Amino acid sequence: MIRHWGALCLALAGVSALCLPVAAASPAQGAVVRRTSYGIPHILAADYRGLGLGLGYAFAEDNACVMADIAVTLSAERSRWFGPDAAGASGSSNLDSDLYHQRVNQSHVVERLLAAPQGPSQQARNLVRGYVAGYNRYLAEKGVANLPDPACRGAGWVRPITELDVWRRTYQVAEFTGGEAMQEPIVSAQPPGAALQATTPVQLRRTEQSPGSNGIGLGRAATTGGTGMVLGNPHFLWQDDWRFYQQQLTIPGQLNVSGAAMSGLPVVVIGHTDRLGWTHTSAEAQTVTLTKLSLVPGDPTSYLVDGQTRHMTAEPVTVSVRQNDGTITQVTRTLYGTPDGPVVEDPGPLEWSATTAYVLHDANADNLRVIDQWLAIGRARSVGELQAALVRHQGLPWVNTIAADATGTTYYGDIQMVPHVTDAQRARCGTGPDIGIVILDGSRAACGWGNDPDAIVPGRFGPGRLPSLIRADHVSNSNDSPWLANPAAPLTGYPSIVGDSGTERSPRTRLGLDMIADRLDGSDGLGAPGFTLSTLQATMLGNRNLTAEQGRAAIVAMCQANPTLTARNGQPVDVRAACAALAGWNGTGDTGPKSRGALLWRAFIELARRPGVNLWRMPFDPADPVHTPRGINAEDPIARQAFADTVQAFNSANVPVDVPLDAVQQYEGIPVQGCSGPEGCFNVISVPGRPGPIGAIPHGSSFIMAVELTRTGPRMRTIQLYSQSADRTSPHHTDQTRLYAGKQWVTGLFTEPEIARDPNLVTRVVLG
Numbered sequence: 001m002i003r004h005w006g007a008l009c010l011a012l013a014g015v016s017a018l019c020l021p022v023a024a025a026s027p028a029q030g031a032v033v034r035r036t037s038y039g040i041p042h043i044l045a046a047d048y049r050g051l052g053l054g055l056g057y058a059f060a061e062d063n064a065c066v067m068a069d070i071a072v073t074l075s076a077e078r079s080r081w082f083g084p085d086a087a088g089a090s091g092s093s094n095l096d097s098d099l100y101h102q103r104v105n106q107s108h109v110v111e112r113l114l115a116a117p118q119g120p121s122q123q124a125r126n127l128v129r130g131y132v133a134g135y136n137r138y139l140a141e142k143g144v145a146n147l148p149d150p151a152c153r154g155a156g157w158v159r160p161i162t163e164l165d166v167w168r169r170t171y172q173v174a175e176f177t178g179g180e181a182m183q184e185p186i187v188s189a190q191p192p193g194a195a196l197q198a199t200t201p202v203q204l205r206r207t208e209q210s211p212g213s214n215g216i217g218l219g220r221a222a223t224t225g226g227t228g229m230v231l232g233n234p235h236f237l238w239q240d241d242w243r244f245y246q247q248q249l250t251i252p253g254q255l256n257v258s259g260a261a262m263s264g265l266p267v268v269v270i271g272h273t274d275r276l277g278w279t280h281t282s283a284e285a286q287t288v289t290l291t292k293l294s295l296v297p298g299d300p301t302s303y304l305v306d307g308q309t310r311h312m313t314a315e316p317v318t319v320s321v322r323q324n325d326g327t328i329t330q331v332t333r334t335l336y337g338t339p340d341g342p343v344v345e346d347p348g349p350l351e352w353s354a355t356t357a358y359v360l361h362d363a364n365a366d367n368l369r370v371i372d373q374w375l376a377i378g379r380a381r382s383v384g385e386l387q388a389a390l391v392r393h394q395g396l397p398w399v400n401t402i403a404a405d406a407t408g409t410t411y412y413g414d415i416q417m418v419p420h421v422t423d424a425q426r427a428r429c430g431t432g433p434d435i436g437i438v439i440l441d442g443s444r445a446a447c448g449w450g451n452d453p454d455a456i457v458p459g460r461f462g463p464g465r466l467p468s469l470i471r472a473d474h475v476s477n478s479n480d481s482p483w484l485a486n487p488a489a490p491l492t493g494y495p496s497i498v499g500d501s502g503t504e505r506s507p508r509t510r511l512g513l514d515m516i517a518d519r520l521d522g523s524d525g526l527g528a529p530g531f532t533l534s535t536l537q538a539t540m541l542g543n544r545n546l547t548a549e550q551g552r553a554a555i556v557a558m559c560q561a562n563p564t565l566t567a568r569n570g571q572p573v574d575v576r577a578a579c580a581a582l583a584g585w586n587g588t589g590d591t592g593p594k595s596r597g598a599l600l601w602r603a604f605i606e607l608a609r610r611p612g613v614n615l616w617r618m619p620f621d622p623a624d625p626v627h628t629p630r631g632i633n634a635e636d637p638i639a640r641q642a643f644a645d646t647v648q649a650f651n652s653a654n655v656p657v658d659v660p661l662d663a664v665q666q667y668e669g670i671p672v673q674g675c676s677g678p679e680g681c682f683n684v685i686s687v688p689g690r691p692g693p694i695g696a697i698p699h700g701s702s703f704i705m706a707v708e709l710t711r712t713g714p715r716m717r718t719i720q721l722y723s724q725s726a727d728r729t730s731p732h733h734t735d736q737t738r739l740y741a742g743k744q745w746v747t748g749l750f751t752e753p754e755i756a757r758d759p760n761l762v763t764r765v766v767l768g
Contacts, residue, residue, distance in 0.1 A: 030767040031134075033058050036749050036758040038739075039724045041733035042248040045130075048123045051249055052130025052266050053768040055306040058330035059245060060138035062725040062732060063263060065152035066240045070264050072157050073241065074168040076102035080320040080328060092183040095331065098319040100179065101439040103335050103342070106317065110164065110171050113368040116457075120167075123369040129552060131266040133768055141372045151729035167368065169207040169264040174370050174397040178288050178362035182344055185360075187317075189336060189345035191300040192354050211236050211699040212479040214282035214512055214682055215400070216536075220408025221473040222520060224530040225710070228400055228404030231536055232279030232705040235677075235684045236262070238667075240694065240726045244703040246718065248750065249378070252406040257378035258716070258750055268375040269707060272714050273752070275381040275406040276708040280399035284499035285418045287398050289449075290350070291340045291359040291442040291475070292431050301336060312336045312343065328372040340442075341365060351435035359442065363460055369395030383411040383470060390415040391463045394456050400477045404711040412475035412485040413468035414498060418461045420450040421497050435723050438497055452661050466498065467491045474516055477683075478509040487513060487626055493616075504629065504759075507680025511546040512627045515539050515562040515682065533708045533715055540704060541743045543589035543673055545598075546680025548675075551632025555604070555643065556583045558634035573644040573651075581658035589675035589683055591605045591741070595661035598675065600749040601644065602689030605679050607642040607656070615639060655691035666694055667722055670737045674701055707748070716748025 031045040031054025041058035045051040060067065070079055076098040078086075081759060084095035092100070104110075113119055115153040121130075126306025139147075139160055145155045171181055179186060214233040220226040236242060239262060239438045250259035259271015270279045293303040301312045318332040336343040340361040345352045354356070373395030382405045386544075390401065396416040403411040421438055429447035431441045441447045452462030467476055467482040482491045492501050505513075519539055522529035526538055530558070559565070559579035562574050578600055585597030608615050614636045615628035633639060650657045662671040665687050674685030685700035707716040719740050724732040736746065749755050 005014055028767060030054070031057075031130075033544075033762075033764045033766060034755055035239045035764075036744055036755060037760045038735055039730075040246045040248070040746070040749075042250065042749070042755050044250045044252075047251065048126040049130035049133075050768065051251055051255070052127040052128075052132075054766050055247060055249065055266050056131035056134025056136075057138050057766045058133075058134075058247070059263070060135045061238075062727065062730060063144075063243070063245065064135075064139065064147055064727075065149045065158070066157040066243065066263050067161060067724050068152055068155075070169055070241050071159065071161050071165045072095060073356060074101055074105075074165060074172060075358065075633070076105060076319055077157070080322055080329075082322070083324070084321045084331075090349055095319070095321065096184045096187050096497050099317050099331075099333055099335070100183040102317050102319050103186070103315065104170070104171075104179070106315070106605070108368070110167050110368065113171075113366060114167060116153045121372050121375075122422060124264060124375060125163075127266050127371065127375070128163050130768065131166060132161055132163050134766060137766065137768070150729065151727070166264065166266070170370055171368055173262060173265060174364040174367040175362065177282075177398040179342065179360065182360055184348070185344040186342045187333065187335060189343040189352055189357075190276075192338075192352060209391070210479075211282065211686075212508075212677065212684070213279070214476070214478045214508070215279040215281045215402035216474065216476045216512070216516065217402045217404040217410035217412065218474050218531050218536070219404060219410040219472040222516075222531055223408065223708075224528070224532050225708075226408050227711075228277065228401065228406055228408045228410065228709040229531055229533065229536055230277035230279055230404050230707050230709075231540055231706070232259075232277075232402075232703070232707075233540065234270060234280070234685070234702055235686070235700050236702045237699045238722060239698075243722060243726060244720060246720055246724060255375070255379055255549060256750075258714075258748065259705065260718075260720070265371070267371055267372075268378050269374055270703065270749075271378070272705075272707045272709065272716060273378065274713055275709055276386060276403060277405075277705075277706065277709055278377060278384070278386060278401055278403035280392050280396070280401055281477045282479050282553065283398055283414055283416060284399045284479065285398075285414055285416065286362055286437055286497050287364055287417055287419070289419050289421060289438040289440055289497075290344070290437050291338070292358045293359060294443040295353075295355050297354075300352065300357070300457040303338070303357070304443055306443070310338070312338055316582050325578060330611055338442075347434055351392050356627065358439070361419065361440075363419045364379075364397045366457065367395060367397055367417055369393050370397060379588055381405070382407070383409045386416075387413065387468065391454075393524075394460070394463065402475055402477055402484070404709060405710050406759045408472060409472050410471045410473070410475045411468070412471075412477065412482070413639075414482050415463050415468065416466070417457075418466065418495075418498060420452060420459050420461050421495065422450060423496050425450065426496065461495065461498075465495065467494045470707070473642065476512055476516065478506065480509045484513065484625060486511070502622045502625075506677065507546045508677045508682060508684070510626055511544060511680050511682050514546070515542070515544065519628075533706060533717065536706045536708075537717055538747060540706060541673070543675065543681070543683050545588055545601070545675055547632065548585075548587040548601055550630050551634065552582055552587050552601065553584070554632055554634035558640065562640070565640050565647075567644040567648045568641055569648075571648065573648050575644065575647050578643075578647045578650070578657040584658075589661070589673055589681050589685070591660070591662045591671040591673045593660070595656040598661045599664055599689060599691070600650065600657050600661055602645040602679055603641055603649065603691065604689075606689045607646055608639050609678065610642070613638045613642060635671065650691045653691040659691070664694055665697065667697060667737050668728070668734050670741050672697065672721065672737070673741070707746070714748070714750055716750065717745040718748055719745055
């Protein structure tokens with residue numbers, strides 16, 4: 001409802017008293033929702049319940065169907081409504097998703113964590129309670145039959161949500177790199193001889209094609225104004241259930257934070273206060289281990305620990321399934337586990353045999369602290385307060401933190417949930433198979449996780465054992481280990497389960513460090529040395545491609561000298577057209593006429609990274625990790641063969657070798673600039689290089705934030721690549737996407753005068 005406005009003076013956190021327009025009804029009765037340009041809501045309330053009320057209502061206006069779909073997933077009802085085979089939000093089938101979530105639900109783990117003495121604070125509970133009330137208020141006012149989004153209008157699966165739904169969503173986010181990522185291996189794990197067999201290999205370690213992020217923190221020695229700056233660039237999933245949503249949350253005198261969060265979380269996950277900005281990147285640290293069980297001969301559901309027999313739990317899990325004729329049937333499957341966690345199985349090295357089984361042990365299996373953690377970060381106004389919040393709550397599940405404050409101090413920290421497995425323990429208890437994650441011998445009790453006195457949860461490393469760095473120049477991370485958060489001060493000495501050191505960095509990491517160095521010495525062509533807000537934006541959207549910079553000219557020279565190359569299958573391939581396309585390409589992730597050749601290069605790099613290719617002329621040198629390896633070796637015969645194979649693949653798919661990026665990277669028909677991480681692109685859009693029809697963008701740059709923290713307040717620019725709303729009928733479904741296509745940004749509005757001056761301001765009071 002729209003109210004008439006009077007005036008009220010409120011003292012906002014960190015700023016002097018301001019006279020604000022307020023509704024005739026006191027904010028103590030609910031929340032004031034101010035929407036500015038591009039539909040960004042700014043929620044003002046007197047308490048946490050009111051804050052949640054306003055945010056839940058605003059989110060429902062934009063994404064009611066998204067929240068309804070999340071609730072269906074977490075209630076284990078996807079198969080009931082959509083059938084068993086369609087892909088669920090995790091990429092698993094609906095049936096696998098339901099069996100996994102029903103197992104979680106009937107374990108009552110979320111309810112136990114809520115009831116625990118160390119459970120969520122009253123502020124967090126009130127925030128969730130209000131969020132639920134706000135979403136349900138909108139649903140009741142509109143009615144399911146009249147929802148604006150045809151994707152769920154009148155659908156039987158749309159219902160009011162509960163507080164438990166939101167807490168389950170919170171737990172799902174915490175479990176994103178654990179059980180949530182292992183749904184099929186968990187629900188397919190069956191004793192030897194069972195008819196059901198797992199079909200998906202276990203994949204828990206990050207790869208360069210996994211969802212990731214970039215984060216840069218700039219300090220007073222790196223900025224022309226002596227301020228702090230932060231660039232946040234998460235490369236998260238683009239599917240509706242994992243979209244970011246922009247918001248500002250304000251309780252005068254208590255909280256004033258702006259940024260974005262994943263759908264269904266009533267907090268700011270990446271953002272800024274008046275004097276601090278922060279972002280997160282997916283960490284290299286392993287958040288899970290596997291326990292290798294030695295089974296009792298003749299009994300594959302019993303195992304030995306120190307010679308003593310123990311029995312797995314065997315839990316029947318039942319879900320409802322809609323058949324093709326519309327009837328609803330029940331599917332029951334028995335799932336197995338131990339005190340460490342669920343049994344997992346894949347068709348390869350982790351097979352459940354007569355002698356061996358494997359169990360997933362997840363450091364976030366009891367983590368419901370994330371809302372309190374991000375609330376505490378959102379109240380911080382300095383790097384010191386941020387670090388104290390991380391140490392106090394220890395609730396970050398699988399991310400690094402990169403930050404800067406108004407004093408020009410920067411921070412990098414990997415203070416998150418990490419299993420307490422020391423290097424000595426890995427040497428003593430580690431076992432195969434080698435699949436890239438820690439596997440511990442489960443036949444010895446002494447091989448269980450250890451403890452630290454400063455860890456608030458047993459079995460995890462305490463903050464004192466995890467790496468962090470405070471600098472006045474810069475810190476950054478692009479999903480590699482903490483080692484080169486700042487090359488001038490390499491981080492070492494942390495447990496190897498956190499990450500490696502002294503090893504080759506990804507092309508994207510090397511490019512990010514090169515971008516910082518080029519801006520600091522002014523060699524990037526953007527003006528005088530040092531960062532300003534505008535040069536930070538330009539650096540972000542420069543769309544540089546490191547492998548193209550280091551090797552395109554060599555490949556062009558090679559193919560110009562060899563117009564016919566031999567493919568792997570022995571067939572000759574005419575590469576003249578492909579050679580011309582690469583010669584005319586500008587070597588970046590820009591869209592437009594100069595992007596012809598970009599997809600060809602991406603496909604070539606993917607093939608050139610296969611085993612046997614001597615890709616680099618200058619190999620990795622640990623003494624020069626930022627600049628090596630470098631220089632693509634165009635004379636390598638296998639690299640030449642990879643180029644021929646690439647051209648052959650385009651020809652076989654009837655895709656022109658000079659197809660522009662505009663034709664293959666789109667959102668709702670709008671070209672999306674960017675390129676892939678393995679190419680050495682910073683602004684990642686993870687569309688595969690193989691030629692074929694246009695598909696959905698699986699993940700990549702999503703919410704981009706550039707913020708400068710000055711002594712007089714923050715200056716922020718943002719882009720939400722897929723815009724605020726998943727509703728195709730909404731004016732905010734593609735408005736920011738079109739901005740992004742033109743390399744334009746949204747000017748962030750933080751103070752009350754800034755919000756009041758927005759020409760598109762619309763205000764609503766939600767009473768509660």
